[in-house]
Amino acid sequence: MEKMVKPKDKPVYTTSKRAPDSDDIRRSESELDLEIERLSAELKKAETLLKRTKTISAQRLEEIKSLKESAAAEKERLLGDVERSQAVYDALQADYNTLIEEKVEIQTALEKSKGELATAKESLNNTRSELVKSHKDLSVTREEVILSQGIIQQLESQKKSIEYDKIHFERETKRLRVELDRMKTTPLLMGTVVKMIDNDHVVIRSSAGPQLVVSAPMDLTEAELAPGANVALNQQTFSIAEVLPVLEEPEVSALELIESTDITYDQIGGLGDQLREIREVVELPLVKPEIFERIGIEPPKGALLYGPPGTGKTMIAKAVANKTNATFIRVVGSELVQKYIGDGAKMVHELFEMAQKKAPSIIFIDEVDSIASRRTDDTTSADREIHRTLMQLLAEMDGFNRRSNVKIIAATNRLDILDPAILRPGRFDRMVFVPLPEADGRESIFKIHSAKMTLSDEIDFAELAKMTEGASGADIKAVVTEAGMFAVRGEKMSVEKADFIDAIHKIMESKKKEELPVPENMFY
Numbered sequence: 001m002e003k004m005v006k007p008k009d010k011p012v013y014t015t016s017k018r019a020p021d022s023d024d025i026r027r028s029e030s031e032l033d034l035e036i037e038r039l040s041a042e043l044k045k046a047e048t049l050l051k052r053t054k055t056i057s058a059q060r061l062e063e064i065k066s067l068k069e070s071a072a073a074e075k076e077r078l079l080g081d082v083e084r085s086q087a088v089y090d091a092l093q094a095d096y097n098t099l100i101e102e103k104v105e106i107q108t109a110l111e112k113s114k115g116e117l118a119t120a121k122e123s124l125n126n127t128r129s130e131l132v133k134s135h136k137d138l139s140v141t142r143e144e145v146i147l148s149q150g151i152i153q154q155l156e157s158q159k160k161s162i163e164y165d166k167i168h169f170e171r172e173t174k175r176l177r178v179e180l181d182r183m184k185t186t187p188l189l190m191g192t193v194v195k196m197i198d199n200d201h202v203v204i205r206s207s208a209g210p211q212l213v214v215s216a217p218m219d220l221t222e223a224e225l226a227p228g229a230n231v232a233l234n235q236q237t238f239s240i241a242e243v244l245p246v247l248e249e250p251e252v253s254a255l256e257l258i259e260s261t262d263i264t265y266d267q268i269g270g271l272g273d274q275l276r277e278i279r280e281v282v283e284l285p286l287v288k289p290e291i292f293e294r295i296g297i298e299p300p301k302g303a304l305l306y307g308p309p310g311t312g313k314t315m316i317a318k319a320v321a322n323k324t325n326a327t328f329i330r331v332v333g334s335e336l337v338q339k340y341i342g343d344g345a346k347m348v349h350e351l352f353e354m355a356q357k358k359a360p361s362i363i364f365i366d367e368v369d370s371i372a373s374r375r376t377d378d379t380t381s382a383d384r385e386i387h388r389t390l391m392q393l394l395a396e397m398d399g400f401n402r403r404s405n406v407k408i409i410a411a412t413n414r415l416d417i418l419d420p421a422i423l424r425p426g427r428f429d430r431m432v433f434v435p436l437p438e439a440d441g442r443e444s445i446f447k448i449h450s451a452k453m454t455l456s457d458e459i460d461f462a463e464l465a466k467m468t469e470g471a472s473g474a475d476i477k478a479v480v481t482e483a484g485m486f487a488v489r490g491e492k493m494s495v496e497k498a499d500f501i502d503a504i505h506k507i508m509e510s511k512k513k514e515e516l517p518v519p520e521n522m523f524y
């Protein structure tokens with residue numbers, strides 16, 4: 001702010017009694033000039049100040065104008081915002097109103113549903129109590145049904161078992177009758193073939209002493225009547241009744257004894273797992289006994305093979321004997337007790353002695369169920385005989401040295417009737433189920449048995465395997481042989497698919513006719 005100039009020494013006009021002289025006038029004039037000068041300077045200053053104030057005012061005015069403009073623009077914008085907000089607010093208000101209406105509707109519906117729910121709950125409770133009541137009734141009925149089902153099942157399995165036993169007994173009766181007939185006939189004389197004179201005559205040295213020339217029976221081949229063969233002769237006519245098996249030891253002639261069998265593992269189809277198991281328990285201890293010693297465990301004594309007939313149980317035993325170079329000694333349970341009545345137990349003892357002598361050896365007890373079946377009591381003398389034979393077998397198995405080179409393989413089609421005593425631990429170290437072959441197994445059995453046949457190219461073994469569901473290895477072998485026979489009869493160059501199909505029909509049909517009812521737990 002510009003400081004106002006304060007007049008310093010204003011000229012003082014004094015009134016004096018004398019008239020101003022020229023000096024006074026000059027003095028007053030110069031004072032007036034000074035005053036005028038000062039006032040001019042002050043005026044100038046005031047003008048400059050005014051000018052500056054004007055400029056500032058103009059600037060301020062400009063600023064105020066621009067502020068006014070921007071305030072107007074801002075106002076415009078705010079007004080727009082207010083409008084938009086109003087629109088949003090209106091929309092929200094509309095939504096809110098709708099929601100309120102909906103809420104009212106929902107509340108009404110909710111009230112209605114609550115009522116319905118209460119009704120439904122009530123009827124549910126009623127139904128539930130009815131259900132609980134029926135459930136109780138049903139439980140009682142179900143228990144009765146289960147009870148009756150159990151009784152029916154029991155009766156059915158008893159029936160099946162009885163039917164089976166009946167068939168078994170019928171067969172045994174038939175066999176015993178034949179045996180009895182044989183026993184009733186005059187005893188036969190034993191003789192040894194010395195030589196064949198021609199196709200029809202043979203020289204025999206009889207056990208009574210003399211040498212005889214007898215007629216060669218039509219049904220015996222030259223090979224069977226080879227020098228040294230043992231034959232049984234009719235005492236009156238001296239005709240040859242039958243060729244006797246090679247007698248290794250007079251006491252145990254009931255046995256089949258093969259020094260070295262010719263069955264190999266690769267001739268057995270579809271039993272990989274079973275072979276592996278049996279090789280572990282029978283082959284390994286014979287071939288590598290040191291492994292068991294090293295590990296410090298007792299080597300197994302043997303195994304029990306069980307399963308349907310004709311599935312290769314005997315083959316497995318023979319193949320193990322072959323692999324281990326062991327003597328194969330086969331004894332048939334039913335023959336032990338039927339042929340040697342009173343001597344079964346003695347035969348068992350001799351069997352084990354002989355196996356020891358011929359070691360390494362494998363004792364194969366076929367149809368072990370004939371001597372080891374579960375019995376309720378030993379009422380008949382035959383029962384007692386069977387029991388004695390079994391006791392002897394168990395004693396031999398228990399007293400038998402695990403480290404000896406003798407192993408036992410037993411086989412049965414009737415695991416269900418076996419005496420638990422024979423299954424007790426320490427007797428058979430492993431029980432191996434030998435089942436009917438699956439399609440793959442059947443295919444490989446077809447291939448094995450037809451390996452030496454001349455076959456036509458069209459033969460598809462997988463297809464034949466599909467057609468023989470339920471067939472055993474023995475059935476498949478029979479099919480292959482029969483197919484060969486069809487081809488021979490038809491004088492063909494090779495066995496054709498049609499021959500196989502005819503053979504399958506023939507064998508499977510006859511199998512169906514022979515089939516017996518199988519008790520449920522027969523193989524388990």
Ligand SMILES: Nc1ncnc2c1ncn2[C@@H]1O[C@H](COP(=O)(O)OP(=O)(O)OP(=O)(O)O)[C@@H](O)[C@H]1O
Binds near residue numbers: 271316473
């Ligand atoms: N898995 C198989 N592989 C090849 N051939 C088999 C097989 N199973 C059975 N066979 C054929 O069937 C024949 C009879 O088999 P095997 O005597 O071994 O049966 P099994 O089970 O001992 O019968 P069973 O219980 O009636 O004594 C054999 O000689 C063989 O030709």
